[in-house]
Amino acid sequence: MTETPDFDLGAIDDVIHGRLRLGVMAYLSAVSPASFPELRDRTDATNGNLSTHLTKLEGAGYVRLEKGYKGKRPQTLVHLTKNGRAAWIDYLDAMKQLLGG
Numbered sequence: 001m002t003e004t005p006d007f008d009l010g011a012i013d014d015v016i017h018g019r020l021r022l023g024v025m026a027y028l029s030a031v032s033p034a035s036f037p038e039l040r041d042r043t044d045a046t047n048g049n050l051s052t053h054l055t056k057l058e059g060a061g062y063v064r065l066e067k068g069y070k071g072k073r074p075q076t077l078v079h080l081t082k083n084g085r086a087a088w089i090d091y092l093d094a095m096k097q098l099l100g101g
Contacts, residue, residue, distance in 0.1 A: 011094040013087055015060045020045055020053045025088050028063065028080035036076040054078060062087055 016025050023043040028034060034042075040050050057063040062084030066077040080088070 008094075009098070011097065013091045013094070015056060015062065016087060016091045018053065018056075020049065021057055024050075024053065024057065024078075025062065025080070025084070025091070028078065029085065029088050032080040033066065033077040036078065039078055057084070060084075060087070 016022055020043055024039060027039065027042050031038075036047075036050070036054075039045075039054075040047060043050065045053070054063060054065065058065055061081060064079045064081050066079060068075055068077070
């Protein structure tokens with residue numbers, strides 16, 4: 001008889017698990033900071049949709065938005081925070097556990 005791996009859906013971070021937020025976290029784990037237009041283009045999101053999801057990630061403390069200017073144009077940079085990186089690693093570990101690896 002084979003042993004069944006632990007199966008704890010509660011270990012999956014709902015803040016990260018949404019498709020767009022997952023894409024943002026994955027991208028920021030490799031490229032941080034990223035500009036708002038860069039994230040929008042990489043995730044194929046609309047401005048409003050990306051803004052809504054960034055607000056949720058920011059509320060959880062996973063990202064930090066830095067608003068400023070590049071020349072005379074407004075620019076928003078999105079940084080993955082230390083807590084965000086830890087949450088991302090925990091999320092990946094939970095997914096591996098859930099998938100039996």
